Amino acid sequence: MKATIIPNVRKHYPVLLNEIISIITPRYGGTFIDCTFGQGGYSKKILEYPKTKVIALDRDTDSSKKANEISKKFQDRFLFKNIKFSQLDNLKLQNENVKGVIFDLGYSYTQIKDPKKGLSFETVGELNMKMGINDFSAKEVVNNLEEKELSQIFKYFGDEKDSNRIAHNIVEDRKNREITTEELARIIESSKRKKNLKTHSATKVFQALRIFVNKEISELINGLINAAKIVKKDGVIAVVTFHSLEDKIVKYFFKSLSENKSVSRYMPKDEEKINIFKSLQKKPTIPSEKEIKENPPSRSAKLRYVIKKEDFYDFDTDILEKFDYLIKIENLSDKL
Numbered sequence: 656m657k658a659t660i661i662p663n664v665r666k667h668y669p670v671l672l673n674e675i676i677s678i679i680t681p682r683y684g685g686t687f688i689d690c691t692f693g694q695g696g697y698s699k700k701i702l703e704y705p706k707t708k709v710i711a712l713d714r715d716t717d718s719s720k721k722a723n724e725i726s727k728k729f730q731d732r733f734l735f736k737n738i739k740f741s742q743l744d745n746l747k748l749q750n751e752n753v754k755g756v757i758f759d760l761g762y763s764y765t766q767i768k769d770p771k772k773g774l775s776f777e778t779v780g781e782l783n784m785k786m787g788i789n790d791f792s793a794k795e796v797v798n799n800l801e802e803k804e805l806s807q808i809f810k811y812f813g814d815e816k817d818s819n820r821i822a823h824n825i826v827e828d829r830k831n832r833e834i835t836t837e838e839l840a841r842i843i844e845s846s847k848r849k850k851n852l853k854t855h856s857a858t859k860v861f862q863a864l865r866i867f868v869n870k871e872i873s874e875l876i877n878g879l880i881n882a883a884k885i886v887k888k889d890g891v892i893a894v895v896t897f898h899s900l901e902d903k904i905v906k907y908f909f910k911s912l913s914e915n916k917s918v919s920r921y922m923p924k925d926e927e928k929i930n931i932f933k934s935l936q937k938k939p940t941i942p943s944e945k946e947i948k949e950n951p952p953s954r955s956a957k958l959r960y961v962i963k964k965e966d967f968y969d970f971d972t973d974i975l976e977k978f979d980y981l982i983k984i985e986n987l988s989d990k991l
């Protein structure tokens with residue numbers, strides 16, 4: 656699994672912006688849903704095209720300031736909602752001509768560097784990782800869940816090879832003190848059997864905790880399902896992912912809706928499922944060398960998209976069952 660983004664840049668760059676614009680073609684107009692508004696990089700670019708309307712979402716209230724600036728400029732064409740993208744279906748978008756739904760997953764430079772959010776192992780202080788609209792923090796996870804449960808989170812959400820040792824050492828250590836960011840980074844460092852020279856030892860565990868605290872797996876799955884329902888014929892769903900777990904989910908979902916597969920293997924062969932979407936990509940789009948040079952954190956970005964080819968707004972999907980093993984891990988938080 657690729658490491659989480661550790662930026663060594665000073666501002667947020669919208670990743671793969673030109674590629675996104677050429678895929679969603681805002682010059683023809685329509686409504687675009689920017690599911691991850693952030694600093695508004697994508698929204699602002701889309702609004703440069705006069706016949707467009709943007710509905711932008713972000714779970715982080717810190718995005719509202721930027722959103723208010725854009726609202727002043729584009730009163731009739733821009734709307735911001737401080738909601739999670741899994742709640743897309745609450746927006747009642749049936750009457751909108753939705754031509755694009757975009758997800759730029761992960762977090763912006765500003766968020767990662769914000770000490771209050773406690774996302775980075777370089778931060779001093781309380782373990783937080785709440786990105787907005789959360790029920791619990793990383794501090795509660797690390798200080799309360801059982802050893803086996805912590806180990807599962809680190810293994811499945813962070814692909815951490817030393818998950819058992821780290822979880823064991825956390826549980827031993829917390830008998831004496833509450834685990835802070837610095838303490839957690841120290842425990843991980845001392846638990847690792849092999850040091851990776853390219854990434855910090857704590858990278859994977861911190862990524863795993865962030866995914867767990869923000870329920871990023873069910874957010875993504877429900878966000879994708881809702882996006883596929885609201886986008887109109889010829890509209891596009893485009894997703895930029897930053898690690899292999901996210902990419903695996905997006906790849907599976909897009910493939911399952913755009914490839915010919917029998918509904919059931921017991922059905923006659925010609926009873927084939929209708930493909931609601933089509934994919935024009937053989938491989939995901941990745942940033943150019945120039946972009947990576949300007950914005951090194953973009954190096955792990957992958958862009959996948961599909962185009963709706965049928966006027967269908969409901970469909971069957973097995974994506975929830977397929978990734979049920981991950982949702983079960985997310986649900987360990989029920990006891991917090």
Ligand SMILES: C[S@@+](CC[C@H](N)C(=O)[O-])C[C@H]1O[C@@H](n2cnc3c(N)ncnc32)[C@H](O)[C@@H]1O
Pocket residue numbers: 667668669670690691692693694695696697698712713714715718738739740741759760761762763786874875
């Ligand atoms: C990488 S940034 C997006 C940057 C944006 N494309 C830009 O150009 O400024 C991702 C944003 O998505 C938001 N986000 C992450 N998960 C979310 C979710 N489930 N629902 C809504 N917003 C989410 C984060 O708070 C963050 O602001």
